[in-house]
Amino acid sequence: AQSVAQPEDQVNVAEGNPLTVKCTYSVSGNPYLFWYVQYPNRGLQFLLKYITGDNLVKGSYGFEAEFNKSQTSFHLKKPSALVSDSALYFCAVTVFSGGYNKLIFGAGTRLAVHP
Amino acid sequence: DSGVTQTPKHLITATGQRVTLRCSPRSGDLSVYWYQQSLDQGLQFLIQYYNGEERAKGNILERFSAQQFPDLHSELNLSSLELGDSALYFCASSSHRSESPLHFGNGTRLTVT
Numbered sequence: 001a002q003s004v005a006q007p008e009d010q011v012n013v014a015e016g017n018p019l020t021v022k023c024t025y026s027v028s029g030n031p032y033l034f035w036y037v038q039y040p041n042r043g044l045q046f047l048l049k050y051i052t053g054d055n056l057v058k059g060s061y062g063f064e065a066e067f068n069k070s071q072t073s074f075h076l077k078k079p080s081a082l083v084s085d086s087a088l089y090f091c092a093v094t095v096f097s098g099g100y101n102k103l104i105f106g107a108g109t110r111l112a113v114h115p
Numbered sequence: 116d117s118g119v120t121q122t123p124k125h126l127i128t129a130t131g132q133r134v135t136l137r138c139s140p141r142s143g144d145l146s147v148y149w150y151q152q153s154l155d156q157g158l159q160f161l162i163q164y165y166n167g168e169e170r171a172k173g174n175i176l177e178r179f180s181a182q183q184f185p186d187l188h189s190e191l192n193l194s195s196l197e198l199g200d201s202a203l204y205f206c207a208s209s210s211h212r213s214e215s216p217l218h219f220g221n222g223t224r225l226t227v228t
Contacts (some may be wrong), residue, residue: 032213032214034216036216036217041221041222042221042222043117043119043156043207043219043220043221044204044205044207044217044219044221045117045219046216046217049214051214051215064137073214090158094213094214098164100170100171101159101213102160102163102173103148104155104160105158105160106157107154107157108157108158113145113188
């Protein structure tokens, strides 16, 4: 079955330290990969995507993600975390099913950045 | 601001009732998606429309239905409501290109009492 896994329910980081939020996927073909962030009582906001090309993609708010085809991973990273980065983060991947592309989301990882 | 508008923001209703959630997509977007987010759970894909036609179905209950109108706005109808239907319902829109990201509204919080 095609799926997206975010193995950590929560990640705790001290402000100023680097952060990593993990994502692995299991889909056939060459998927498109996305990261979204959700702040309390808000909808999801697009952060970045990987379509093709350079394995390191940069996105909004200083976030970046590294695509690793051999490990089927797309981990979200930031060199220096801010308290304001505390939110729920979702990894997503497109799959081709029933003749159409569909977006599958991971379960989400709650990031808590402590002062 | 994502450009996607959802109304109402909050809805409180009783079990057995029927409600309609409304979504106006971002200008120019032809695809509309509906997702359900329950407490402590991820996003459950319900249904997708493209230019008025149903494109894909996810874990949508038979009590739920949706449609997309000629002006591209969409409505999600939830009937015979149960306590377990209490959740955040999100609408998202995108262009027709598969690499385009989804743009989400701020959701409708439904509480069934």
